[in-house]
Amino acid sequence: MKQGTRTNTVIDAIQRKINSRALKPGEKLPSIRGFAATMQVSPSTVVEAYDRLAADGTIYARRGAGFYVAPLIQPFAVAKVGPELDRAVDPFWVSRQSLDAATDALKPGCGWLPADWMPHNQMRQALRSVGRAEDALLADYGSTKGADNLRRLLARQFIDEGLNTGPDQILLTPSGTQAIDLICRFLLRPGDTVLVDDPCYFNFQALLRAHQVNFVTVPYGKNGPDVDQFEQALIQHKPSLYITNSALHNPTGATLSPQVAHKILNLATTHDMVIIEDDIFAAFEPAPSPRLVAMDGLDRVIRVGSFSKTLSASVRCGYIVARPDWIEALVDLQVATNFGGPSPLAAELIYSVLSSGSYRKHMEALRSRLDTCRSEVAAKLAALGIEPWLMPRGGFYLWCSLPGGVDSADLAKAALAGSMVLAPGNVFSVPQSMGGFMRFNVSQMQDPQVCETLERVLRTVRSGIG
Incomplete structure (x- = not known):
């Protein structure tokens, strides 16, 4: 019998005794050695079983006195997980x-993609590799900008897309959404105006509303936003920020044309507006389409992205690419709000997979x-x-x-x-x-x-x- 099976057998035996009132609240459990002999298992198996029962609150330990049955407490009422049929149809x-x-x-x-479409073999191989890493990777905080090896790898990949940048202009974040939130904290104040596409990714709305800003929309066509209405929105409402997807726009799937991209950048410069270009779907393009950030050269366009669509939504890591002075300010803000970037473990797992030919x-x-x-x-x-x-x-x-x-x-x-x-x-x-x-x-x-x-x-x- 395997160790895990033996442990579960001991746990089941204790829970039966508690359920049948053979062991009552406050009563001491058998000693580890005595119960090991009764169950014909090793003392370490009983120790593991007792520790797991203590972890879920079934029993508790008294230092130097053994383990006792926890008092009978009404279980915490957790709302049933499932669809909320009467919920408002809103951005959430x-x-x-x-x-x-x-x-x-x-x-x-x-x-997101179905689980069986994702590269699990590569992720498992990366997990095994990380399991053999130095203790510091398993225990310490990461650096303020995030793992150097992943930032260098991203910088090399961006060059292929026409974006010439270095690792010092890349900030790793705990997720793509948190990357956008960090930028909003840096650039926006309550009451500011933000321009979004109609339609646009629903979580842009949810996130921006948390920052208490005003919305202005521009219709999104098959080549990008309507340029005439874009210009009118900038003249009339003076938004300080525009947030969009250029590559495979969400939800439409449209691709920004070079002509529209040039006009948007010229208007943004004229009206002193910053642009967040969310490039989370870039890897799904058969060939790179026009990028505002590449055409702009990281002057007033900020690129964000993550790996949740291509690798894993469970191993969260995002990034921001921006001009150096903004990156430095965003580093300080991320330290203040999150004491660092993504988990070093997550960054190492992603680097391991991205750097492989697979x-x-x-x-x-x-x-x-x-x-x-x-x-x-x-x-x-x-x-x-x-x-x-x-x-x-x-x-x-x-x-x-x-x-x-x-x-x-x-x-x-x-x-x-x-x-x-x-x-x-x-x-x-x-x-x-x-x-x-x-x-x-x-x-x-x-x-x-x-x-x-x-x-x-x-x-x-x-x-x-x-």
Whole structure:
């Protein structure tokens, strides 16, 4: 019998004694050696079992006196994890429903790839390597800018995208979202005005609202934001910040054209506006598209990104690329708010995978798989009267228009009752102008039940309209 199995056997025996009242609250447990003899296991097995029972509060230790049954306490009432059917369809809708959904729920509205699409073999190999690292990596805080080896690797990769920068202009952060939050803390004050796309990534809205700023929106087209309306927004509202995705825009999948990119940068310079370019989907492009940060040369454009979409959402690490004086200020701010950047363990794991030849092969295979998947899912959706707004050149999102009269929020609520999480259009829209759209994650639509459920709830919602 394995050690873990023996330990569980001892734990079960103690819990049976407590449940049957053979051991009562406050009563002393058998000695370690005595119970080891009774259970015919080693004393170390009993020690491990007692420690685990003490950790979950079933028993407690008295120094020098042994272990005792904990007092009978009403268990802490934890809210049931699962979909909140009556929750408002707001910018938190998709995040809350996706993160709290049961493991067997259908999640075509979530923002990540299925677990079996991720490079687990490479991650496990990296974990084994980190397990043999020096004690300092396992115990100490990291440096203020984050792991030097990962920052150097990122700097070399950025050169291939036309961004000539060094590791000192890169700051590692605990996540991509925290990278944006850090920049907002640095640049914004309550009451400032921020420009966002319509539609835009819903968590931009949620995060910016936490900073108590005002929103101005500009329609986002197939080549980027509407330049004329962009200029009018800058003249009329004087936003201090614009936040966007250039590569594979979320949720539309559109790509910024060089002409639009040049006009945006000229307007930003004229009107003294800073731009945050969230490049989290860059690795999914078949070839690099125009980048505001590369064209700008890190003057007023800040690049952020992370590895949650390509490697692991469990091993969190983000980054900021900005001009040197801003990086120095952001370092101080990160020390003040987080006492450093990401976990050195996380940074080392990511460096280990990114620096291996297997990562390039993983991304090549992933892009190819997604190309096929997008086409297949688009055909299935079209059969339901759901049409992609455009076919993206990469990534895993399809931004789709729904059949006439169907409101995406109504459809999402009906789907949630059937254990399926969708991403309705208005969670991506500050002016609530996208009620007839839905964002679909094609990688999460391989299960035939997704389209079957979608067809059923679509029929139900349409019958209510009629």
